[in-house]
Amino acid sequence: MKYLYYPGCSSKGTSRAYEESLLSVCRKLGIELEELEDWTCCGATSVVAVNKVLAFALSARNLALAEQKGKEMVTPCPSCWLMLTKANNAFREGTEPADKVREALAAGGLTYNGTVNVRHLMDFLVNVVGLEKVRKAVTNPLKGYRIAPYYGCQIVRPYAQNDDTYNPQNLEKIIEALGAEVAQFEGKTTCCSGALMATMKDDGVEMSRNILNSIKRASANIVVTPCPLCQLNLELAEFDEKQPWKETELPVLNLSQLVGLGLGLAPKELGLSRSILPGVEKKIKTAKKYSASLEAAEV
Amino acid sequence: MKKKTLLESEQHRNFLEEIAALPEGERVLSCLQCGTCSGTCPVAPLMDYAPRQIFAMIRAGMKKEVLTSVTPWMCSSCYECTVKCPAQIKITEIMYALKRESIKQGLVSPGTDVYRFYQHFTDIVSKHGRMNEMLLMMKYMALRHPVAMMSRVPVGLRMMMTGVMQVQPHRVKNAESFQKIVEKATALEARQ
Numbered sequence A: 001m002k003y004l005y006y007p008g009c010s011s012k013g014t015s016r017a018y019e020e021s022l023l024s025v026c027r028k029l030g031i032e033l034e035e036l037e038d039w040t041c042c043g044a045t046s047v048v049a050v051n052k053v054l055a056f057a058l059s060a061r062n063l064a065l066a067e068q069k070g071k072e073m074v075t076p077c078p079s080c081w082l083m084l085t086k087a088n089n090a091f092r093e094g095t096e097p098a099d100k101v102r103e104a105l106a107a108g109g110l111t112y113n114g115t116v117n118v119r120h121l122m123d124f125l126v127n128v129v130g131l132e133k134v135r136k137a138v139t140n141p142l143k144g145y146r147i148a149p150y151y152g153c154q155i156v157r158p159y160a161q162n163d164d165t166y167n168p169q170n171l172e173k174i175i176e177a178l179g180a181e182v183a184q185f186e187g188k189t190t191c192c193s194g195a196l197m198a199t200m201k202d203d204g205v206e207m208s209r210n211i212l213n214s215i216k217r218a219s220a221n222i223v224v225t226p227c228p229l230c231q232l233n234l235e236l237a238e239f240d241e242k243q244p245w246k247e248t249e250l251p252v253l254n255l256s257q258l259v260g261l262g263l264g265l266a267p268k269e270l271g272l273s274r275s276i277l278p279g280v281e282k283k284i285k286t287a288k289k290y291s292a293s294l295e296a297a298e299v
Numbered sequence B: 001m002k003k004k005t006l007l008e009s010e011q012h013r014n015f016l017e018e019i020a021a022l023p024e025g026e027r028v029l030s031c032l033q034c035g036t037c038s039g040t041c042p043v044a045p046l047m048d049y050a051p052r053q054i055f056a057m058i059r060a061g062m063k064k065e066v067l068t069s070v071t072p073w074m075c076s077s078c079y080e081c082t083v084k085c086p087a088q089i090k091i092t093e094i095m096y097a098l099k100r101e102s103i104k105q106g107l108v109s110p111g112t113d114v115y116r117f118y119q120h121f122t123d124i125v126s127k128h129g130r131m132n133e134m135l136l137m138m139k140y141m142a143l144r145h146p147v148a149m150m151s152r153v154p155v156g157l158r159m160m161m162t163g164v165m166q167v168q169p170h171r172v173k174n175a176e177s178f179q180k181i182v183e184k185a186t187a188l189e190a191r192q
């Protein structure tokens, strides 16, 4: 089956590595994706702060285009997923501002009937592709890594797709399917500061740094997040901290980069060199050696 | 016939009803003032009034104080309060509504210019169809925050090096249809 793919703006910019790794992982798993033609921004948390009808119309436009092509759409961005879901709900339940949005779409010659299902990549991997399939495709088990599952906000709040709002488990399941160990830490669904990192950098850095510190206390050696903005913000907080970066800085990977590592994909296919912290590839390798030496010391 | 002049005090008295009448305000009357929202809010220290206080002020009809507050502009849309509120008030959506309301009434807090970020974001998307992060940061920072912008040069350079900075803004293929949707949506929003 072919799935529609909605990249979201950051996939073409600061989060290019998320798109690169997502496409590589899907290719490896034999999943056929088709990028939604002529998609536009979902509006994120910004447009709705200024113009609600426009925010919903932007998302609904994408859903209307998708409806002409298929029924199932997947996106790597929790914020896009939430905005598309909100627009979907408004159309399906007939709640405000669906009528106005319908009128706006009609002005551009589009209609939407509410038939497209949008999934975030995390839910897609767990519940459509299936963990069994992921497990079988692992050629490079991530044994020896302690991985911190950092969800961020919008993938679990206000809606958690096939997961628990307060204590989600989908990332843990994926980490385990890849053969790695989960590093549980306080604050896996705490806010990274979102757009405040852009507008109020010092406060944003502090919020992200608190999360990093909590992760470090759990002696994780890699962080994984399903959110491109969380990845960016944690990396920016690390970048801000000290230059050059110490060995202790944590590699922050997006979901498909981590899965790709387990599937044995090359760093280039996963866009690892696009990380804001230089030398992430090397850090991933030393992290494993370090864990292995700890393990050896234990026996 | 409707009264043409509403005394300021009367406007204030209607504020709770105005908010309750919003699509996101349905449950606002059942706020228990329990403070769960303020307790869970990760940005409460950045706010002039924590979320619980905002609801108390709405009830007290303090329209001007609420709409000129920096609180809604600090909200990071994390939805912590929304999922925990025992009265199931859609707090995050109300924060969005307060932002839009303060723009409409020309009351945006002078204490923050986060508003400009959202406005530039909206303008870029309305024009080009997709976000261009570099353009947004330039527009937001160049004139008003030149010093802060300089502090971001190292990371900007690094991002140039890794090839994640788009230079060219996007072009929508079906630009005519897209522009009509944007115009219509904007006109409908203004009429609300």
Ligand code: SF4
Residues within 6 Å of the ligand: B030, B031, B032, B033, B034, B035, B036, B037, B038, B051, B052, B055, B084, B085, B086, B087, B088, B089, B091
């Ligand atoms: S959590 Fe809900 S009920 Fe409690 S003070 Fe906040 S808005 Fe009111």
Ligand code: SF4
Residues within 6 Å of the ligand: B037, B040, B041, B042, B043, B044, B051, B074, B075, B076, B077, B078, B079, B080, B081, B082, B091, B092, B095
């Ligand atoms: S959604 Fe906004 S108001 Fe609510 S807890 Fe998060 S930052 Fe605070």
